[in-house]
Amino acid sequence: EAGVAQSPRYKIIEKRQSVAFWCNPISGHATLYWYQQILGQGPKLLIQFQNNGVVDDSQLPKDRFSAERLKGVDSTLKIQPAKLEDSAVYLCASSFRDRGEMNTEAFFGQGTRLTVV
Amino acid sequence: AQKITQTQPGMFVQEKEAVTLDCTYDTSDQSYGLFWYKQPSSGEMIFLIYQGSYDEQNATEGRYSLNFQKARKSANLVISASQLGDSAMYFCAMRERYSSASKIIFGSGTRLSIRP
Numbered sequence: 001e002a003g004v005a006q007s008p009r010y011k012i013i014e015k016r017q018s019v020a021f022w023c024n025p026i027s028g029h030a031t032l033y034w035y036q037q038i039l040g041q042g043p044k045l046l047i048q049f050q051n052n053g054v055v056d057d058s059q060l061p062k063d064r065f066s067a068e069r070l071k072g073v074d075s076t077l078k079i080q081p082a083k084l085e086d087s088a089v090y091l092c093a094s095s096f097r098d099r100g101e102m103n104t105e106a107f108f109g110q111g112t113r114l115t116v117v
Numbered sequence: 118a119q120k121i122t123q124t125q126p127g128m129f130v131q132e133k134e135a136v137t138l139d140c141t142y143d144t145s146d147q148s149y150g151l152f153w154y155k156q157p158s159s160g161e162m163i164f165l166i167y168q169g170s171y172d173e174q175n176a177t178e179g180r181y182s183l184n185f186q187k188a189r190k191s192a193n194l195v196i197s198a199s200q201l202g203d204s205a206m207y208f209c210a211m212r213e214r215y216s217s218a219s220k221i222i223f224g225s226g227t228r229l230s231i232r233p
Contacts, residue, residue, distance in 0.1 A: 033221070042121075042208050042223035043162070055218045089160060102150030102212050103169055106221055108162035 004109035018080035025094030035091040121224035140209030150212040151192040
């Protein structure tokens, strides 16, 4: 079974530029998550999709970050314009449809390491 | 307020010894799930073990076991007979209800280093 695919693996941009990350979840997984992991910290949930609808985006800085999941499969996370503090690893994860069971684990991609200079 | 607290930023353990990684959590829900993930230097998050809030037995998966003390709201990970390959970051996480769905939140992690 193929895992969660993310690209690119690494990206270096200058501040105020824009950047986009792509995620392809495990086939059949209805729930997709984007996490931001700053060096030395735990992952922070940015946005959670159920199919193509947003379940939670309370911690997404909406003035600069946007995400979409067209057709309920692939997802794109965009930052525009980037700031120095956006330097982090952006992790995409997916899980089976959320029916309220607490034992549903999330499967993670390898992440995209973003450096803003 | 911190939902998941991991108080050990880093730990050093001798190879073949057992190690306990601490995790406490905060929730008012009766139904929740607790997870431990391993993150090697390569960056991917690897699921290790799960404990449900209603599970009466402590979860075990090979060399991993979860010491679940519900009244104290703690879910410590125990790794028996540690190996060099266990060197990594370890994250405790909790799935709790949010609106009509649920979400997973993570602690700050513990960096475990195994000495040969």
